[in-house]
Amino acid sequence: MLDQLSQKFAALADPTRRAMLTRLSKGQASVSEVAKPFLKRMSMPAVTKHMKVLERAGLVTKTKDAQRRLCDLNPDGFKDTVAFLEKYRQLCEESLDRLGEYLESITNQSNQANRKKTDDRQ
Amino acid sequence: MLDQLSQKFAALADPTRRAMLTRLSKGQASVSEVAKPFLKRMSMPAVTKHMKVLERAGLVTKTKDAQRRLCDLNPDGFKDTVAFLEKYRQLCEESLDRLGEYLESITNQSNQANRKKTDDRQ
DNA sequence: GAGTTAATTAACCAGTAGGTTATATTGGCA
DNA sequence: TGCCAATATAACCTACTGGTTAATTAACTC
Structure with a gap:
């Protein structure tokens, strides 16, 4: 298990995840909204995994809204x-x-x- | 092959490599000088590999001095x-x-x- | 030229990362 | 109740990472 800072840099070391962060810097979005630009390139479970990496690194937070998960940047992260x-x-x-x-x-x-x-x- | 920015964040995502950078921020050093604090924990080839990652990411430069390789931070990197x-x-x-x-x-x-x-x- | 020091390369291994497809869960809606 | 939508999980595969030991290269020193 990596330390927190290593986890963060590792999370940033992927262009897909950086693009997701850039999207979120424009405002809150559901997982599938974030996923939209990537679904020609990769599957939904792949996106889910990337989101989880960002979340575990502490760069993103998720809140429940019915079936959806709303994602926000965690600036402190x-x-x-x-x-x-x-x-x-x-x-x-x-x-x-x-x-x-x-x-x-x-x-x-x-x-x-x-x-x-x-x-x-x- | 990863893009340059991904390579840099990946290089930063390892505590050993970050410690090496911190050492180099105090001034130029040969590979074995940089290696010294880590040789109880890991072998010399492991250190060489870490240095290579930092070099390929563009964060460090090396210059030859007889048998030694002198390492510097590359601030622009x-x-x-x-x-x-x-x-x-x-x-x-x-x-x-x-x-x-x-x-x-x-x-x-x-x-x-x-x-x-x-x-x-x- | 033989030995020594500094660094790298080669060959290998175990664990993890990033993707897949198929399946499950959860909540709104007819 | 039964269906659809949004998301997550399971199981799997391949490639890369970070480490090892053993061997190699290159340059100084006696």
């Missing part, structure tokens, strides 16, 4: 993943800064050709 | 994972706000017992 990556976001920004400095350095000693290249990159 | 979760970070903050409001509401009608409990939680 993302906190520890975000917190873990926060340490590295700092590094991202630093590396962006380094890129900025680099671009600046080649701009300072710039000629037309260099400036043209930089402009193209926008 | 974290950008798309952070970007994906950024959408949900907003929701986190909103839910933090709700928690704040809730705590405030119970504080306003507070008694000693309530305040004591909250203090313990620090």
Whole structure:
């Protein structure tokens, strides 16, 4: 049995499940509503399983409504993943800064050709 | 073969690999330096494999130095994972706000017992 | 050139993940 | 009561993961 954080990253490591989360970020939906875009590609039980993975990871909650199960994002569920990556976001920004400095350095000693290249990159 | 983003989340879904990243966030290290804390628990080839997963996911780079392989974090490699979760970070903050409001509401009608409990939680 | 250190590769195994089809459960409705 | 819809479970299959031990490669050192 994996720890909670590993379960969350594992849940995120599947494009189908990420697409489901994206759908839910637009609002509550039943399992079959969430399933709709995927049913050409895979069966209903496959969708049910994916939902269960998201639920057990704590990223999604379900509530009963007659036969339907209404699914919601659990925003708190993302906190520890975000917190873990926060340490590295700092590094991202630093590396962006380094890129900025680099671009600046080649701009300072710039000629037309260099400036043209930089402009193209926008 | 998984897409790049799935590979990254999959790479993050293992506590050993996350620990390796944390080690590397403190600075460059050879494979065996990174391996050291894990060699009671697992063999060297296991560590090599984990490093390869991180490398193929684009989270780590390796450079040759004689027999050694020096490993570095690749900060840019974290950008798309952070970007994906950024959408949900907003929701986190909103839910933090709700928690704040809730705590405030119970504080306003507070008694000693309530305040004591909250203090313990620090 | 022989030995040593650092790291990888090969071959293998058990467990898990992601899919399938078929079956069961649960609740609204005629 | 009997049927339909929404969802879940069971049983199964294949492929991948994470580990093992043994062997290999590559570069330094004496």
